[in-house]
Amino acid sequence: MSQYNKVLVAIDLTEEAPQVLDKAIEICKAHSAELMLVHVVEPVGYAYGGDIPMDLTELQDQLDAAAREQLQKYGATYQIDDGNQIVTVGRPESEIHRLAEERNADLVVVGSHGRRGIQLLLGSTANGVLHGAKCDVLAVRIN
Template sequence: MSSYKKILAAIDLTEEAPQVINKAAEIAKVHGAELVLAHVVEPVGYAYGGDIPMDLTELQDQLDAAAKEQLANYGASHGVSTENQVVTVGRPESEIHRLQEDRGVDLIVVGSHGRSGIQLLLGSTANGVLHGAKCDVLAVRIS
């Protein structure tokens, strides 16, 4: 097994996020690696169909602020510097791949719900991350 130097824990800020962060933190400790926490906020227009003739900027700003606050709490409890707490807006798979390349990440840790067999990853963000990543990806089974 290679030695990891920078690990990206890509989380969705649900009640399951600590499972992913804890696994990433354990691996980071074993390898003496730097830990980066990231959350991708999907653009509000995607969630509401994208064709609504209204300004959703305030709602997007509120979602971003709430995500940053929650990520800061996780970061503080795991000793992750503010520079390594990233909230970005976009498509989760694309943004995670971009962060991996921009920050020189050599392991991405994501959560995956416990479906059986091939369905474990298909159709999920974890699947998209896995198939486009240029580094190792660990899918943590969410229990």
Template structure:
């Protein structure tokens, strides 16, 4: 029985596919959904070698993510206090939230990669390894 389900979405046009599956699980298990999106630090994209303050850009990305997550929260009836935007490495932050919030199931999207693509890594693969609870990788079509 899954009482608390963490739904980690990337806020792309594919997010509703993951949310729909999580919503069905919520109904089947009478669970609470917690939505999360992890914003990667802007410095990661540039290797941290940019000699300028990226704080304002990071704040703008965080605000945009909160707004989009709130829209999904409204659409899928997830309370505002169950919508979390955090900054960091997605796998690490999802693992941290799962522990802190006593999550029973993590739901993430997966593009169904195989072979070398899977070995190169994906967020879903990273979440699977090291998770303290069950993980459902919802296939995105």
């Protein structure tokens, strides 16, 4: 088994996030690795197709602030340093790849619902992270 020094765990801030975090923390303890907690907020215009002719900056700022607040709660609960709690805006797969490279992560941990067939082809974030990552990726199956 590889020795991991930096583990980036990407969560979606749902009630399922602790399952993914627990697995990442287990790995970090086993390897004495540093844990980085990441949440990616999708751009509001992207989520709505980008065709809305109005300024969505305030809504985007509110989503970003809410994500930061929730991530800080997870950080406090799981004792993750503030500097390793990252909220960013963009496409989840791209941002996770970028952050993993910038932060020299050896392992990315993401949640997966274990979808198959057409659902998997149509946009599983875990699948997107797996294809294109330059480090190991662990998809934690969500129950």
